[in-house]
Amino acid sequence: MIRSINTLLVPIPTIREHKLACTVMREQVLVLVHIQTEDGFEGWGEATTIGGLSYAEESPHSIQTNIDTYFAPLLLKEQPTSTAKAMQLLNLHINGNRFAKCAIETALLDIEGKRLNLPVSELIGGRVRDRIEVAWTLASGNTETDISEAKQMVEQKRHRIFKLKIGSNPIIDDIAHVLAIKQALPDCRITVDVNQAWTELEAMKGIALLQTGGIDLIEQPVSMRNKAALKRLKEHFDVAIMADEVVQDPQNAFLLAADHCADVFAVKINQAGGLKAACLIGQMAHLAGIELYGGTMLEGPIGTAASAHVFSTYPSLNFDTELFGPLLLTEDVLVQPLDYQNFGLNVPTGAGLGIEVDSDKVYHYAKKAVISASSTHHS
Numbered sequence: 001m002i003r004s005i006n007t008l009l010v011p012i013p014t015i016r017e018h019k020l021a022c023t024v025m026r027e028q029v030l031v032l033v034h035i036q037t038e039d040g041f042e043g044w045g046e047a048t049t050i051g052g053l054s055y056a057e058e059s060p061h062s063i064q065t066n067i068d069t070y071f072a073p074l075l076l077k078e079q080p081t082s083t084a085k086a087m088q089l090l091n092l093h094i095n096g097n098r099f100a101k102c103a104i105e106t107a108l109l110d111i112e113g114k115r116l117n118l119p120v121s122e123l124i125g126g127r128v129r130d131r132i133e134v135a136w137t138l139a140s141g142n143t144e145t146d147i148s149e150a151k152q153m154v155e156q157k158r159h160r161i162f163k164l165k166i167g168s169n170p171i172i173d174d175i176a177h178v179l180a181i182k183q184a185l186p187d188c189r190i191t192v193d194v195n196q197a198w199t200e201l202e203a204m205k206g207i208a209l210l211q212t213g214g215i216d217l218i219e220q221p222v223s224m225r226n227k228a229a230l231k232r233l234k235e236h237f238d239v240a241i242m243a244d245e246v247v248q249d250p251q252n253a254f255l256l257a258a259d260h261c262a263d264v265f266a267v268k269i270n271q272a273g274g275l276k277a278a279c280l281i282g283q284m285a286h287l288a289g290i291e292l293y294g295g296t297m298l299e300g301p302i303g304t305a306a307s308a309h310v311f312s313t314y315p316s317l318n319f320d321t322e323l324f325g326p327l328l329l330t331e332d333v334l335v336q337p338l339d340y341q342n343f344g345l346n347v348p349t350g351a352g353l354g355i356e357v358d359s360d361k362v363y364h365y366a367k368k369a370v371i372s373a374s375s376t377h378h379s
């Protein structure tokens, strides 16, 4: 029996400004879900988005409100006996709200794993790798700062794949920035994320220059609404074109995969609508011959651990991952930080998510909203 479902908004400053085409981040707001059961288990889930409503249709506040108002009362009333039944129930009664669904499913799987003494990866298909390589995003907005940040990362054996956020400056300036970084780090894989900022014509020009400059991967160059343009770019260029924002729930990912709209899918657990949905997308993409990349919605350590469990199950992960979210934040919410080593992340091995949340700390930080079985609100 589920006893309580609490949601907490935990704002954490980033270590520096993080500049994307759609927003500049100075903090990340973690939406944490804490579920407790009558028989003494607890699970944690997390949803994040980027820059309020500038990246996606759900904001931290809408996620919290919708969980408190719709998800929690439904789950507390119906008391589904497994995570799968809970998600079936939510998908039947609640439209959309994929980020919120992801946070709830994460917390329920954490509980289920602890109850069965199995890591979440084993409940969602079974892991085939214990370690994943992790890229870092250079997004300070300054070329020299980015280069010295990258060199430090390589020296510390933290990261050797770098993704650059472009699209907010004139194309020529953005390309000069990318090529200067590539020249300074010739042995590193350098990728770019345009976050939908280019028109198809701009993309034709920009990608040609990036391809010549030895850039390895071009992420979501054009609007998610223009799938035909993405497909044309993919067919026109040899350099790998990756779909990100356009990859949403499994149904939509199925259509994209069937139409082979991109060479690579960036899969994000929030965007997919949960862990099992993200697994399904990974399996479908693989069957369609599309390469996989483990994406991030800049989650903190709970969402990052959940994502790592998912990506550990992918049959192939040729474009690696970008699960660096916790490293962009100035505070951790775990008792023991996630195990980043040797350019990668070791997938937690303990039961459930395999992490221990510092609950005193998160409740202290949170602007909290609590819903218990009796629907009592505490503030």
Ligand code: MUC
Pocket: 020, 050, 137, 139, 193, 195, 244, 295, 296, 297, 298, 322
């Ligand atoms: C995105 O669009 O991929 C991932 C890394 C990063 O810096 O931003 C995110 C979002």
Ligand code: MG
Pocket: 193, 195, 219, 220, 244, 245, 266
């Ligand atoms: Mg992206």
